[in-house]
Amino acid sequence: MLIIVGIFIIVGIMEMMTPHLTRKTLVFGVSIPEPYVKHPQLKLWKKHYSQIIAGIAGLFLVGQIALYLSPIQEEKVSLISFILLYVMLLLSSGLYMSYHAKTKKLKVQEQWEAQIKTVYVTDLSIRQKEETLSPIFFSVPIIITLALIAFTYMNYESIPEVFATHWNGAGEVDGWTQKSRLSVISMPLILLAIQISFFMMSQGMKSAKIQLSAQAKEASIHRELTQRKYGSWYLAAINFSMTILFVVLHYTTVILQDQTAPYFFPLFLVFNVVTLGGLLVFIWKLSKSNERFDEVHTNETAATDDQYWKWGIFYCNKNDPSLLVPKKFGIGWTVNFANKWCYILIAITLLPILLVIFI
């Protein structure tokens, strides 16, 4: 129960913070010309958005707690709480869409485009700076997993006919699987898929496009480098903690045939702490490196890329060779749908879900 309530609180806070964490030139997925970043209407809308989200999240939290106190069966509770979570996310996306449309309208109505001067800026040194971690960090986990698969097949005969494949949040087994050539390596396969997608993402971060602002150049350079550096560090941290977790789980249950080792729960805990703590550090570092635009004295602004974005969410630019692009709304990365590798990335990411369903 604590975990689900925790998820609700974290998701709620994240959604609330989102408009304040993005770059100042991006408001609800719309590019704002630099002279207008301090427009009072935008500030007001950001505030309203956070307040409404806080209200919605609070309401759902109360509903979730009421659910636990009501006499509904335990299996149904977890299903209902997941539905609740998705409804909450859906509602906040709806709210985002309405504010996205409003911001876009304001930009056209007040004719911002006509009063600014667009300049094209970049820095040649950024792409040469190796801020992201080297590919070795992302290939070592893949090699470990491949070795684990080979090791599993070497010990295939000694694996029992039925073995544990699923654990709940507390680290207790709640799923069992029949032994077969595929099912014994299903866990390493899922791990492998995630590791490969992480490898692709780490490469994508390196070549993602660089967006500098015209009036806060140094700050925007710093932000671009920070996003690349801590983005790849965070990815590597998740990658390593997940690899350790999966390898230990697989080795203990399939090879040692011990379904309830005492170190499972601490391992889950460590994994969750790394994932969540890393995210917080990433967000903290990024928001610290945000451009402030304290001194805006000309009407210059960097070129916008709005024409390549749909609703400020989907990016599709066939002239952009990069796979990843920093999100327009929120923190992190999204794919360039014009890059054919993105479909492979999406397929690999979906693979674990398909594996879980069909095995």
Next chain:
Amino acid sequence: MKFKALLREGSRSYCEKTSTQHHEKFLHLTLKKICITLYITDFCLVTSNTDWRVIMQIQLDPNSELQLYKQLANQIIECIAQGELKNGDTLPSVRSMATDLGINVSTVSKSYHELEEKGLIELKPKAKAVIIGGQKRELEETEVEKVENALKPIMAEAFARGLEKEQMTSLFQRILKQWK
């Protein structure tokens, strides 16, 4: 503002030495003329070379008379001259550069081809552009001539406007000092 202060100080210090009232006005006028010419020439020659571009920053102005591709080529050349882009360094690929700047791919491509024609970069397969300029080597006779031909009208204009030869040399040296 800076020029005015310079002007006043220059003429005053000179007058203190000679202590003639008549001289002051004449000198003031001459100095003013020099400074204005210097300022104009300076502005024409060094306009794209101001201090903020210390770390390979590129900024293109669509309102400028100079075409975008030309501006980009000029700024890359300056990066090479300043030693920030060294022999063997790679430029971002045409498409990456176009996306970073937010301009057309064809504009960047045109710019890169011009740099290639000038023998400053080498376009390699897989969209790589490698710097080959910047190293010390024997220039051919025709190349020197080319530079001379390009430089002549600018210098002639400055001279015709009243710039002293000494000032021109010092201006030259000042610009050259920025490059390694």
